[in-house]
Amino acid sequence: MGNQALKERTSTSKISDQTKRENELNSNANHEFNNKDGNKKMMDKVMIFQAIKESFLKLDPRTMVKNPIMFVVEIGFFITLILSFAPQAFGNSGVEPWFNITVTLILLFTVLFANFAEALAEGRGKAQASSLKQSKKEIMANVVRPNGKIEKLPSAHLRKGDIVIVSQGEMIPGDGEVIEGLASVDESAITGESAPVVKETGGDFNSVTGGTRVVSDEIKVRMTSNPGESFLDRMISLVEGAERQKTPNEIALNTVLTSLTLIFMIVVVTLPFFTKYLGFQLEIPVLIALLVCLIPTTIGGLLSAIGIAGMDRVTQFNVIAMSGKAVEAAGDINTIILDKTGTITFGNRMASDFIPVGDVKNEELSYWTVLSSLKDETPEGRSVIELLKQRGAKIDKKLAESGAFIEFKAETRMSGMDLADGRQVRKGAVEAIKSWVKSQGGQIPVDLDEETNAISKEGGTPLAVAVDNQICGLIYLKDTVKPGMKERFEQLRKMGIKTVMCTGDNPLTAATIAKEAGVDEFIAECKPEDKIDVIKYEQKQGKLVAMTGDGTNDAPALAQADVGLAMNSGTTAAKEAANMVDLDSDPTKIIEVVSIGKQLLMTRGALTTFSIANDIAKYFAIIPAMFMLAIPQMDVLNIMRLDSPLSAILSALIFNAVIIPLLIPLAMKGVTYKPMSSNALLRRNLTIFGLGGVLVPFIGIKMIDILVALFV
């Protein structure tokens, strides 16, 4: 099993974190928002300060024009600014200067708040990028020249095709492929995961990333990228948002919002003609206030922040999305194709039986198995002890105290213990144990191969246990469905997503696991080419398909899928083909990515609805105030009983401005998403954001009016 086991070990330790991660998603906890860590708080302060600075810089009309809604507000601001200094600039006006100035200030803050939201979201991406940049230090590389000489060169001078040697303790100078050797590599700089990963030449685990450290052994690496084009470089620019483009859905929503803005402009621009006919004049600052209140500034101000924050949430799950489009597509997924091993099951890991070989007794096997595994903290080791306990074997911890634990090594492919009395207990891959025993002159029991094959045939993995030169028996490691998978597939079903399990197992084993895990469909004896057929078949029916993969032979399928999530541990080809890369190499994360995609769209929809629903209350504040002087009976429409026409207008305008920063946390965190049927979800969101959007401003404007009335 070798590196396979190691690799899986890395991902398992995170599976225990899975619950934690789910909690994070459900409560939408945000690292920065919830972090009590003092250091982080400091960073937050810096970031907020930076965002404030940015929000002023973004006032530049050339930047503002990209956001038509806020641009309208800014134009309004310029007009009232002129009126503040020259009240009669656009004809006769009876407005007092303080009113013009107040409106000007509120409008300025409205724009600033919107800019702040965007800057803050961008800033968080930048902060992440800068932490990534730190791992991009200058590294001295040992370059092997064609003549065989080794030359020391800074990593910046490395070119594609160069061959370098990286030994224990050294940093890998750039992205590349292992062409010779085998080593465990610490990728924590990129993945945040401390357990090392085995990289070896050939196969699917030959790609290494620049900035990661070799912790054992030595490898020869051929560089696959030039400086500045590496995976890390691409990640940094993605996270920084430098390549951010508007997504299709964002464009569609922007069209609707712009159209609403134009409608309200028509309404406001034509209004003075109506009142002029009735014989009274509407003041320009009042009209601007009405326009700004009506156009959907709330969503207009938060829209890009929602998009950036959505990408950011994906990043915080240690998944790098190559585009916002991919995240959006994730929300629309109909089918998810998952590998069985490592995704749905632990991958041949949990002990399910002990089989003695030769003339060894059961009790004897148990005794040595305990010793081999007592200090083994890997899931396999723990599962062995767990099973022995279940079977009533007495476990005496003292047994192990005197011994020295021998750790698993990629080279030896076994672990065990050297006892105080000199005896050696080993547990590991059958072949490795066989040669170990042979090297000590031991005999191989005749029934060992037979039992080994029997286990393999059933889809299990055998581990041999030996003491000195005697093989005692086998541990039957069986594929086990990860805890909680059934519930997650149930959730997916509620979301309307079909799960397809792909496995190399025979149909019988596959069916057992499929049933146990609760997936909707499975493909047994699946070859990588089969996956692409499944994807094409589903897509033909108009479905959007997501899949995870890590091997080079997964690459075509990853490219074909609408959402392809590649594992960072996988090959470069897989990562290039996918539109998302999971730095933790945890394939189950695709489920979270789907949730985040949905959450992103929902947040946009919810805040748009809220923004539009708010207009009702604003109308009831401003319309009576506008007309009350000329038509006193309009007071009937002042249902909030606002203090005076001026305070009513200012209150509505202030509400319109302050609602933006108040909603920044929601825009950043996203609307809470729990898997449920779309109708239930809609009913819930409509109640909160639709009905809430109608009622909240009535209360808010009234409260602000009470305060404003003290001054006006």
Add this chain to the structure above:
Amino acid sequence: MFTTILSIIITLLAAALLAKPMGIYLAKAFDYHVTSLDKVYGPIENVFYKMGGIKKENQSWKQYALSLVLANAFMIVLVYLIFRLQGILPLNPSGIAGMDPALAFNTAISFMTNTNLQHYSGESGLSYFSQMIGILFMMFAAPGTALAVAIAFVRGLSGKTIGNFYVDLIRAITRVLLPISFATAIIFIALGVPQTLEPTITAQTIDGAEQSIARGPVGSFLSIKELGNNGGGFFGVNSAHPFENPNALSNFIQILLMLLLPTAMPFTYGRMAGNAKQGRILFVSMAMIFVVFLGITLTHEFQGNPDLNAMGVQHDQGSMEGKEVRFGTGQSALYSVVTTASETGAVNTMHDTMTPIGGMLVLSNMLLNTVFGGVGAGFINVIMYAMIAVFLSGLMVGRTPEFLGKKIEGKEMKLIAVTMLMHPLLILGASSIALFSPLGTDAISNSGFHGISQVVYEYTSSAANNGSGFEGLGDATPFWNISTGIVMYLGRFFGLVTMLAVAGSLAAKKLVPETVGTFRTDTSLFGTILIGTIFIVGALTFFPTLVLGPVAEYLTMQAGGI
């Protein structure tokens, strides 16, 4: 009072019962597969196809839209010439002179856009030739056009090919409009509506004075006027005239005819899209708005004018000003709400004299233009709002919005956005020009808030292709003729073309399969959201205007301020 309410309920129930069978018939009539109807109508239609050199082949949405615009432009020019030259054309026993250019421009567009805004008086402004060849021809062609486009639109939505404009137009006339209007014309004639080519007769009244009594081929005119949601009266006072609406039964049939095609469309759609429930939800949503509007209108009309009530005028009958005694307040209010909901524009009472709130609701029917709406065009408008509703609610469930399994994306939203913009731009833009310029204000007969209502009503009626007038507006001037002409033209064809483009775009898209995660559009929840969207968008757009017009009038009237 009780019998009035009962008669209204019976009328509406009858209309509701007719909607579904009619809807299914429409779906069949436009089905390109061979149906039993082909045997009946096929031979006649083939004559038309041969005459027009029409090849029965599928068009792209662009070809369909081009055929629509060109055919209509041709008809407008043709009819314009007829009006101008009617003085020298035959069938002019009363010797009516040619129309002036601005009025002919307005009238030709008015009838071709199914608006039938009449800035002339039928009995004195048009020759029989103009009435029969010009007006009557367009009264078939205009609703036929809209019906054809609506069917093509639904075909596109449900992923079928768009169809052929000329085939659809001819089918709309031969299979729907002609047979029904022929049958009902006979009923109207039996009920006492005149049908003659004799000129106006002169009668001697009891006290010896001479009275000219206009008459003509009213019966054939009347049935298509109502069925095709045309609404232009043969006589100037429309269906308030005893020859054009002699009694309660003719009134009842007219209401049924006005509602027949608009209420049938949702069911046609449900049938064609293969989702009957979806059609039913749309029908119920529209019916609910209709009933609420009717309820409020009735309440206010029955309450009457507080000023008159205060003077001690007997008001058991409600506000009878401007209403015909043979219909009373209830049937008049019902007729007003029906004619504006269905964008027909026929009137049996003068809307100008309705109470402010009653007037506001008939105005609102046209501002929203989605409470059933005119034949074909109204339904397309409803679907447009449905798409906006789907877009917002789709986002709220975290999916790219889908409608009938097709994704609604940037391209469709752009088209919908400009369509949505057109209605307020036409109404508010044109109204401000009219209110700003003496050319417009001179026509207003009541100044103040009511004047605003008059102007806004005129342009809303034009933009929504309703055609009823608030009356009281002296609109027979070149300014009004030309401005309303432009508003009618854009109000009609802009939306038809853009929405055909939407249908074309959706038809080309891949069908997304339905899952539990799909937001369903055939639920009562969606109906509620649709109503909400219509109201919020409509109300937000026109709230200030309504406040300055009818609401201000109402409030000042309540305060005794007029």
